[in-house]
Amino acid sequence: MRIDVEQDIMEINNAYAADNRQLFKNSGIFTINIMGSPGAGKTSLLERTLHLMQNQLKIGVIEGDLATAMDAKRIASIGISVVQINTDGGCHLDAKMINRVLPGFYMNALDLLIIENVGNLVCPAAFDLGEDLRIVVMSVTEGGDKPNKYPNAFLRADVVVLNKIDILEASGMDLEETKKDILRINPRARIFETSCRMGEVCGVEQLAEYLVELTLEKKKHTLP
Amino acid sequence: MRIDVEQDIMEINNAYAADNRQLFKNSGIFTINIMGSPGAGKTSLLERTLHLMQNQLKIGVIEGDLATAMDAKRIASIGISVVQINTDGGCHLDAKMINRVLPGFYMNALDLLIIENVGNLVCPAAFDLGEDLRIVVMSVTEGGDKPNKYPNAFLRADVVVLNKIDILEASGMDLEETKKDILRINPRARIFETSCRMGEVCGVEQLAEYLVELTLEKKKHTLP
Numbered sequence: 001m002r003i004d005v006e007q008d009i010m011e012i013n014n015a016y017a018a019d020n021r022q023l024f025k026n027s028g029i030f031t032i033n034i035m036g037s038p039g040a041g042k043t044s045l046l047e048r049t050l051h052l053m054q055n056q057l058k059i060g061v062i063e064g065d066l067a068t069a070m071d072a073k074r075i076a077s078i079g080i081s082v083v084q085i086n087t088d089g090g091c092h093l094d095a096k097m098i099n100r101v102l103p104g105f106y107m108n109a110l111d112l113l114i115i116e117n118v119g120n121l122v123c124p125a126a127f128d129l130g131e132d133l134r135i136v137v138m139s140v141t142e143g144g145d146k147p148n149k150y151p152n153a154f155l156r157a158d159v160v161v162l163n164k165i166d167i168l169e170a171s172g173m174d175l176e177e178t179k180k181d182i183l184r185i186n187p188r189a190r191i192f193e194t195s196c197r198m199g200e201v202c203g204v205e206q207l208a209e210y211l212v213e214l215t216l217e218k219k220k221h222t223l224p
Numbered sequence: 225m226r227i228d229v230e231q232d233i234m235e236i237n238n239a240y241a242a243d244n245r246q247l248f249k250n251s252g253i254f255t256i257n258i259m260g261s262p263g264a265g266k267t268s269l270l271e272r273t274l275h276l277m278q279n280q281l282k283i284g285v286i287e288g289d290l291a292t293a294m295d296a297k298r299i300a301s302i303g304i305s306v307v308q309i310n311t312d313g314g315c316h317l318d319a320k321m322i323n324r325v326l327p328g329f330y331m332n333a334l335d336l337l338i339i340e341n342v343g344n345l346v347c348p349a350a351f352d353l354g355e356d357l358r359i360v361v362m363s364v365t366e367g368g369d370k371p372n373k374y375p376n377a378f379l380r381a382d383v384v385v386l387n388k389i390d391i392l393e394a395s396g397m398d399l400e401e402t403k404k405d406i407l408r409i410n411p412r413a414r415i416f417e418t419s420c421r422m423g424e425v426c427g428v429e430q431l432a433e434y435l436v437e438l439t440l441e442k443k444k445h446t447l448p
Binding site: 039065066070089118119120122126142143164197 | 261262263289290291292294295313315342343344345346347350363365366367369370372373374375376388390391394395396421
């Protein structure tokens, strides 16, 4: 009986995700779902990436958190439209939550919508939000065994960001072995190494360039 | 309807938790539920603490993971009885899972049972396993905003361990502010600062002493 209930939840979610996907397609919006553990550095990475992309694209952000609007305030302070969803203890965003807040954006004026999921390497991976691209952010301080221990998130990721590489040495993680593990789980994952505290050469530029490229590519194909 | 289902799940869980609690009481076993994000350092902390306690107490460990027996192997290698539960993608341990594996231990020969939950700062907090003590482990590299952003885990913790203090400086976290935030959410939380990579003075001794003390205290009150 419990399995039936879970299937119902997934069926409902998939219906909303399909609806979202159609709305994004109609407006030519490229949509990204960012997930990772608490403290992986998702919001900092988002801030840095937004800063590099905001002159080229019109961007909206949805912030998912159990409580507080701390992350939404950080994003709003750099001049980006942002909607905060508080799940009130809920462990993931689902497609219906996204569907409900979309009227908060001028959809036709957006090129890119970025959704930062609740900090959790497990549950968000099971819920399709209608996104085009799924990014898993993992801090090197979490340790190199994490891809094997939490395979579902990595299995369904398009992009894996290994963040906080400025403290790689202190973390003791074997970067090359971890990258091999990720690619063994998911050979199509594109891996970026980033730091949000370093100056120029920090990997965030490459990530931002890649996301701009994908966004413009979708726009080209979906607008008249 | 979804709320009804959640209540059913919680009712079932609470019934198993009460059953577990009675079993632990009958055998005079002190039980600890350890939770925290992936990479908080739960297993390393457990290894160090077990090493300090295993001459004084008879200890069993239950390891919860989505996949792999990596953590159970680490614990078994130091000579501790361990049972691995794989949740096959499930985001938390529940009381029924614990109940089912208890026959794997000689209950009357145990003083202390330690359960390491699935790496997740959200879902495990909602599920009582029948434990006496709940420990939340947080790495300083996760950032000081985490207690406010994930309040449920901290609200229900008896002990909060701030781990990886050997890289506190590199992490940039304000330790005193974070401790204030934790105590504002949960004034009865007992906070330990630990490192699993430092030599003698690393906080793990104080934690181990405290756990031994609590275990012997329960034994004194429950055995004839």
